[in-house]
Amino acid sequence: MTTTLITGANKGLGFETARQLIAAGHEVWMGSRDAEKGKAAANELGGRFVQLDVTDDESVRAAAETIGHLDVLVNNAGIAGSIGPVGDVTPADLRAVYETNTFGPVRVTHTFLPLLEKSEKAVLVxxxxxxxxxxxxLDPATVEFHVPTLAYGSxxxxxxxxxxxxxxTYPNMRVNCVDPGYTATDLNGFQGPQTIAEGAEIIVRMAQVTEDGPTGTFVDRNGTVPW
Known part of the structure; x- marks a missing residue:
């Protein structure tokens, strides 16, 4: 059985990704920094709960010790940060978002690499x-052009x-980044036109790529996303 860890899995895209991967036969560890919410989410889906705060070294180390074996890592946990005039953004604004959205995935990946390297089918999303x-x-025809998210976007x-x-660096692993698209989650006040299931579709698809599948790509549910 494929063992999968999803960070930020107690709600939103992480929760839906867990639901779909459990249905596909994965043993899913559902990471959540909030133990109560994480346990409730795991119990609802039949997943396995692990306390995991991607901004905390010790929390991530403890999660790796608890899980012990890993095939698929889905780095999903993230925060939105503030949206507003670019000129108002401060270094502190960036630091808060980067800690979760950029440093967090590196912290989790670095800690779990020894487990992933032992897997014959390691996948990172x-x-x-x-x-x-x-x-x-830079394209005025896109939704993204009109959203001032210096911290989140960068x-x-x-x-x-x-x-x-x-x-x-790890050609034997399948490593990809995905864009779920503008999905209705609490990250954006449930404003996105896509459903949670639609948003999770590409995450689930790339979590299940085989050893001959793509690596080093940036994709959404419709195809390649420009860098």
Missing amino acids: YVSSGLGSAGRI AKAALNMITLHYAK
Whole structure:
């Protein structure tokens, strides 16, 4: 059985990804920094709960010790940060978003790499965003062009580059970043036109790629996303 860890799995896209992967036969560890909410979510889906705060070294180390074996890592946990005029954004604003959205996935990946390297079918999925796509941010025809998210967008752009470095360094693993699209979650006040199931579709698909599948790509449910 494929053993999978999803960070930020107690709600939203993480929860729906867990639901779909459990249905597909994965043993899913549902990471959540809130133990009460995480346990409730895992009990609801039949997953396994692990307390995991991606901003805390000890929490991540303890989670790795608890899980012990891993085939698939879905780095999903993230925060939105503030949305507003670019000129108002401070270094502190960026630091808060980067800690979860950029440093968090690196912290989790670094800690779990020894487990992933022992797997014969290691897969890493980084949940990015079209807001981290330079191609979309510069195109007035896209939704992303009109959203002033300096902190969130730049954190996701950095995550895209991080994904490429892992993909290049570990050719025996499948390492990809995905854009779920504008999905109705609490991250955006449930404003997105896509359902949670639609948003999770590409995450689930890339979590199940085989050893001959793509690596080093940036994709959404419709195909390739421009870097």
